[in-house]
Amino acid sequence: MSRLDVAIMLVKGLGLQTLLSAKDVVNQSLAFKDLANLSESQLNYLKIVNGFGLMVGGDGISFRPNDAVTRTEAAVLLVRVLGYEEDAKAIQYPRLSFVDAADIPAWAAPSVQVAVQHGRL
Template sequence: MNDDGSLTPVPTTFVGNKAVIKSLTNSTYVVVEGTHTFSDIQPHWAKGYIETLAAKQLVKGMTDTTYRPNDRMTRAQFAVLLVRALGLPSETYDGRFADVKGTEWFNKNGELAAAVKFGIIQGKTAYMFAPNEPITRAQAAVMIERALKLSIVGYDEATSDKTKKVTDFRDAKQLPTWAKQAIEAVYQAGIMQGRDSGNFDPTSHVTRAEMAKVLMDILELTKLI
């Protein structure tokens, strides 16, 4: 619970009637129970993921009643969701990007600044962030791998399936060099898979529904849910 009474979700697991809060700061905490659904996920393959994350206040709808699961994720949205899911502490924005004022929704509680400080995401250039640009599957894989490598996350790479290789994908030769290692890492971790076609499809965009599943997989993998 913030000083102004607003709530910021932090990773929490439950053992019987005991809440185990995994936070990086000393703060005031409150356990909130609730459910939330959206009219446009009935039915949808990601319904369960979306409702679980919405109940934990990690994802929000585009309106109070609609989630818009098939909309494309933006760079800012993806960064904010990773920061929320991992419970990274907020940071003060230093004004480094010309296209980010620091007062936008995606940095309301210092989320974007935290994503940049912890190295999860970088600018498109040293001075431009492009917050509203849709994020590709290759870019998402890189961000996820960076998040998993954070020491505070505590992900055990030994649990990855090392038999999985990027050569499993039909379009392996088309994967960008800068993303190959990350794609293989998240594939081995079981967070991202190939498409039904057998391709990884690195340049296609991540939808809001796909991000919900990715977030759940990350939280379960790192025992934060």
């Protein structure tokens, strides 16, 4: 599933679609440089998930709307949606026992640990 598809799913699933026509959403600008081929409707979905801090883009300049969502990104999204982000921020040295734990990026490891602790992974 693409990052754009997940953004749309999140907006609809969380009941945020009423914001799609809100002036503060429509007039919000996005700093991402890779959105030129998206429709206004698609951009509005991204504005909502970005505005709520659910999907922020990794490097600040690209959103990668057509890239598939990775397992790591999905875990981080889950933690953000469920409101566990402060728990993740409090973890300085995550301890993960997955076989592929070394493949989990440092920025995501605390969220993965929190998702495991809460029985979500």
